[in-house]
Amino acid sequence: MPIALYALALGGFGIGLTEFVIMGLLPEVAADFGVTETVAGYLISGYALAVAIGAIILTALLNRLDRKKSLLFLMLLFIIGNLLSATGPSYELVMVGRVIAALCHGAFFGIGSVLAADLVAPNKRAGAIAFMFAGLTIANVLGVPFGTLLGQATGWRSTFWAITAIGIIAFIGLIALVPGNLARSPRTGIFAEFGIFRSPQVWLSMLVTILGYGGMFGAFTYIAFTLTGVSGFAASSVPWLLVLFGVGLFVGNILGGRAADRNLAATLITVLSILTVVLVAFALTAGNQIATIVALLLMGGIGFATVPGLQMRIMNHAAHAPTLASGANIAAFNVGNALGAWVGGLAIAAGLGYTSPLWAGAGITAAGLAVMLIATRMPGGEHAKAKPRVSERASASVG
Structure with missing residues (x-):
């Protein structure tokens, strides 16, 4: 590098x-x-x-x-x-x-x-x-x-x-x-740069960021309560368990970047799918300390593996103003943080227990996956022109 x-x-x-x-x-x-x-x-x-x-x-x-x-x-x-x-x-x-x-x-x-x-x-x-x-x-x-x-x-x-x-x-x-x-x-005017927000794919990219990353962060916001109140760890163990989560972030970030360089759309779809499964599995097994340690590591790793790909996607769909698009996506990450924390807090306040932020996070991430799948099939998406319809192939052969 x-x-x-x-x-x-x-x-x-x-x-x-x-x-x-x-x-x-x-x-x-x-x-x-x-x-x-x-x-x-x-x-x-x-x-x-x-x-x-x-x-x-x-x-x-x-x-x-x-x-x-x-x-x-x-x-x-x-x-x-x-x-x-x-x-x-x-x-x-x-x-x-x-x-x-x-x-x-x-x-x-x-x-x-x-x-x-x-x-x-x-x-x-x-x-x-x-x-x-x-x-x-x-x-x-x-x-x-x-x-x-x-x-x-x-x-x-x-x-x-x-x-x-x-x-x-x-x-x-x-x-x-x-x-x-x-x-x-590039020397472009500010108003011209803001033209990127006329692209549906830019907005869809930001929405995937908000939902895909927000689900993980919402679960993480209340993780101390889950670790002590459900998994049975002592409060003194929480900082070191968070270090383990951080190790997952580091490894996932590097591997996610490499995978996104090979196939951006497939990486995001795969990682968001796995993250949803990990959050559900974490919620179901949070009472087991060994399973919790594994799930915590995977949640960090899979969750942050989305970041390089999410940044690349919005930059790809805003080629004439990638810097503004990149900054806007950073804002989207923070909106996702706030959304995930808010929904997780509502779940706890509703008396659903300290695993409820994990369930809420899984739901939010699944919504992000759905948006990503839709975005890839829409005009300008990665798979929009991957397979022409039979009528289109026939027309091409006739021409």
Whole structure:
């Protein structure tokens, strides 16, 4: 892989750490500012909302600039946001820091996905995107547990100081490793770029992302309750079980990218089918600890195997504005996160038990699979022209 991908992956690592590590530090943040954990939790939802907004707006605005300069600007936002989170004397200022850092999230992965794909041969594009997203998966495997331990031992602000330092290193890496001659965006107008949203396939791609990934994330959101309340694991075991889930994310991301390079549509259909089965099997066997460990690993691996393919599909269907399409799909991932968490929460609130988010996730993922199957058969889809009708073949022979 080109060395520039390592700089992109490091940026992805820092961004992933910023997004997820706060979950383990909410009690300390709440105690420090004298707010409830619910109010402290707004630091997570506020971040997610800012990601969705920044993914589209900033990507569209920055797409007229050189991609390398765009990434440097976004990483600068990341550094400023985390520095404010590390030093902000009030809850409100920390929220501002979270929002600033989140604005770079979607645009960084959106622009970075296109840049990563441009750095390699056409038959390796999904693999290059997966390599960049490997930083995000490593953040879950190693960054979040150790970032949480650091924050618990030396204060939650120390974690954000460490993330700021990672951002500075990534900024330097982008300067040194990303070539300017491969990093230029096409010069198209903003309104012309937004024309991609006239394509049904772009909207279908985003819907597959929302449903296909949202089902897995919805199940994951409440996984601690499932592990302790159904599987019978001690609360102290949960962080290490989540590391196992993160290992699945890392492996699934790499293998999913390779498979998508071989056959994009078949990979997405196969992976979404298997993910639905895994979520159902997990719900049925959650009372067995060994089965739960296996299912947790598979849920992470199969769930994140969709990511490179989902990014590639929307980029393929928006060839004249792939950067904006890529950013919009990052927003779709976050909408899926919110949808899955909301539906899973409703299921628990309805008294359906701690396996209900798994059942809800399976249903949402199955809906994503159905949309994917429909999309491939519609005009512009991967299989739309695969097999001409008999009448069409007859007409061709007559002509």
